[in-house]
Amino acid sequence: MTKYILLICFACCIFSCGDDEPKLVEQLSLTYEFTIDDQPIKLGENYELNGSTVMFEVANYYVHGLRMSSANDGVIIANEADHLLAGLNNTSSLIGLNIEPSTIVTTRVIIGVDDASNAQSETDFTERSTDDPLGLKDPAMHWNWNSGYKFVRFDGEVDTDGDGVVDTPIAYHIGSNPLRKTLELNSSINLESGNNDAIMSMDLNEFFKGVDFQLEENWDTHTGNNLDLAKLLVSNMESSFSLIQ
Amino acid sequence: MTRDEYNIDLPEYFPPLHIPANNQLTNKKIKLGERLFNDINISIDSTIMCASCHKRELAFADSLSISPGVQGKLGDRNSPSLINAAFSPLINKDGGVTKLDIQALIPIEDHNEMGISIIELSKRLADDQEYSDLFRQAFDQDPNGFTIPRAFSSYVRSLVDNSSMYDEFLQGDSTALSDSAKRGMKLFFSDDLACSNCHNGPLLTSFEFGNNGLYEEYNDLGRALITLDSLDHGKFRIPSLRNVSLTAPYMHNGSIPTLERVIDHYASGGSSHTSKSQFIKGFKISHGQKSDLLGFLNALTSQDFKNI
Numbered sequence: 001m002t003k004y005i006l007l008i009c010f011a012c013c014i015f016s017c018g019d020d021e022p023k024l025v026e027q028l029s030l031t032y033e034f035t036i037d038d039q040p041i042k043l044g045e046n047y048e049l050n051g052s053t054v055m056f057e058v059a060n061y062y063v064h065g066l067r068m069s070s071a072n073d074g075v076i077i078a079n080e081a082d083h084l085l086a087g088l089n090n091t092s093s094l095i096g097l098n099i100e101p102s103t104i105v106t107t108r109v110i111i112g113v114d115d116a117s118n119a120q121s122e123t124d125f126t127e128r129s130t131d132d133p134l135g136l137k138d139p140a141m142h143w144n145w146n147s148g149y150k151f152v153r154f155d156g157e158v159d160t161d162g163d164g165v166v167d168t169p170i171a172y173h174i175g176s177n178p179l180r181k182t183l184e185l186n187s188s189i190n191l192e193s194g195n196n197d198a199i200m201s202m203d204l205n206e207f208f209k210g211v212d213f214q215l216e217e218n219w220d221t222h223t224g225n226n227l228d229l230a231k232l233l234v235s236n237m238e239s240s241f242s243l244i245q
Numbered sequence: 246m247t248r249d250e251y252n253i254d255l256p257e258y259f260p261p262l263h264i265p266a267n268n269q270l271t272n273k274k275i276k277l278g279e280r281l282f283n284d285i286n287i288s289i290d291s292t293i294m295c296a297s298c299h300k301r302e303l304a305f306a307d308s309l310s311i312s313p314g315v316q317g318k319l320g321d322r323n324s325p326s327l328i329n330a331a332f333s334p335l336i337n338k339d340g341g342v343t344k345l346d347i348q349a350l351i352p353i354e355d356h357n358e359m360g361i362s363i364i365e366l367s368k369r370l371a372d373d374q375e376y377s378d379l380f381r382q383a384f385d386q387d388p389n390g391f392t393i394p395r396a397f398s399s400y401v402r403s404l405v406d407n408s409s410m411y412d413e414f415l416q417g418d419s420t421a422l423s424d425s426a427k428r429g430m431k432l433f434f435s436d437d438l439a440c441s442n443c444h445n446g447p448l449l450t451s452f453e454f455g456n457n458g459l460y461e462e463y464n465d466l467g468r469a470l471i472t473l474d475s476l477d478h479g480k481f482r483i484p485s486l487r488n489v490s491l492t493a494p495y496m497h498n499g500s501i502p503t504l505e506r507v508i509d510h511y512a513s514g515g516s517s518h519t520s521k522s523q524f525i526k527g528f529k530i531s532h533g534q535k536s537d538l539l540g541f542l543n544a545l546t547s548q549d550f551k552n553i
Contacts, residue, residue, distance in 0.1 A: 119343060120343055120344065120347065121343040121344060124344065124346070124347050125347075125390075126346075126347055126350075126390045126391040126394065127267070127391060136363065136364065136390040138362065138364050140354070140362065140363075142350075143341070144347075144350040144351045144353075144354045144355065145337065145339075145341050145342070145351050145355070146341040146342070146470070146471055147341060147342050147343040147344075147347075176471075176473055178473055179473075223470075223473070224466060224469060224470030224471060224473060225466070225470060227473055
């Protein structure tokens, strides 16, 4: 009888040890959204923004230097070197995290491309695989007249004659090292065992704050040619981004 | 050295030519680059080619202030000579591109020039069996964003020339320059004219960026577009003066039609601008001296493009 009791206890121990084994956070997948009036937008559709009818056909930006911190343990995810290409059809996956379940409370991101990659003097974008976020892309995220990348690219059209039809091209291409932007985002992202999802959201009301789309001087910036507009958009980034779940 | 390797014999007084390890010069690459250079199908509507704006007989420059791109579209800058262009450490008049191997993307993708994305051009060339074979032979790869600009850069690297009368003079032939050209040379290198402060070395350029007082206000910000520094407003890369007699009109925008007028501009001291070069102060020059100076500048012309 004692033998059977011992056997049962031993069996229970085996199974309960398996139940107590910690399950780690394996993956965090980031998708990207762009909002106008708190609603996610679609490319190619018209929206009212700053009193004008606008349509965006390209909405992309680069992120790197990702650092996510929990309340108790400080930085628990650090992906400093990798560049992520944010866009409506993109998903960036941080895999192999192998960390304890936790809640992310702050996230540091850098909007743009790091110095070395941006210089193009060693490895340039043509030498990278097209799967590489810094490789050749369509729509292009590289400058051709300037070494380096467009950190942020928005292309579209605006209605300038009030007939409800977007008819005037607009283009906002921001790059160059001085316009790289570091952001600290307060967030509440619960990381549970296995795979997790989060959304990096860009509020276009905030990003384009102060931009009157009816003025020709606001229709495009390729950074150097309209530096004031580029700098305005970069400063607006402070309040444009959030990380949500 | 393999049979296909292309060796460039540089005179001792020329600067070194940088050739990257992942794009060594070969005859196949150069020939492929030359073929592309002369092919209208690299433009979106198959109407223009590189040679449309870089004409061999004009030292691979053009006779227009601004050369038209597809559909007659005009950019902002004058077409530069490509002879010895590979020696420039930074590419473009504003130095925006850091390596020759990706320079060709500018004219290919600029909507005022060829107007075609490199992705679309890659598909177009890959669909052409002959081009596909040529790229495989030259690069062991299909036409793509890596190989296409490198075919062009290989061809441009081969455009090295030192066959001017000035070169013969530098190599010891004191009779290579006429007496007038010698007097012009002395003026050129004098402190009074100060030309050689910017146009120096065997290629007659320091490769630095300078504002030559062309305007009080510049529509084209030049180097400042790249550095975002207002002190760089109106600065452009100092061009080589080799073949300058063939590359009219002059200045970054082709706004000065003749070399005589260029000399007049510098003699006048140019317009005032906060970033104007300290060396542009104006000078006195007689009609005879101007003629001598022009004689020297004419002696910088490649005699027969014999190395090309």
